[in-house]
Amino acid sequence: MSEDREKEIRILEKQALECADVEELISDYIDDELIVVLKARVASHLNHCEKCRECEEDTRSIIILAKTLQRPVPQDVRRRLREKLNQTLGLNLQP
Ligand SMILES: [Zn+2]
Numbered sequence: 001m002s003e004d005r006e007k008e009i010r011i012l013e014k015q016a017l018e019c020a021d022v023e024e025l026i027s028d029y030i031d032d033e034l035i036v037v038l039k040a041r042v043a044s045h046l047n048h049c050e051k052c053r054e055c056e057e058d059t060r061s062i063i064i065l066a067k068t069l070q071r072p073v074p075q076d077v078r079r080r081l082r083e084k085l086n087q088t089l090g091l092n093l094q095p
Contacts, residue, residue: 004028008038017045022052026059062089 008028011021012035022045028034029042046053065085069078082093 004033008035012038012041017041019045019049019052022046022049023055026052026056027063030056030060030063058089 007024011017011025014021022042025034025038025042029039032039034042046056062085065081069081073081079095082095085091086093
């Protein structure tokens with residue numbers, strides 16, 4: 001059993017998801033890699049928790065940008081994207 005599955009099962013056994021659980025699962029949730037029941041519970045938490053919704057949006061843009069950075073793009077575009085990410089998200093991505 002993978003570590004991810006163990007994490008999912010540990011969180012599934014809880015009565016209710018906490019924000020920390022959602023934060024842990026959010027990237028798998030966005031990539032659609034969660035087991036269905038857990039996905040539903042994350043979705044319902046997101047429905048009533050603004051903080052986690054913000055976290056979801058941030059994570060989603062990071063994932064999209066990370067995928068963009070993997071593609072062959074001109075050097076100056078990569079540099080601008082990286083600077084933007086560092087600036088807006090407080091990251092420290094290096095060339
Ligand atoms: Zn929350």
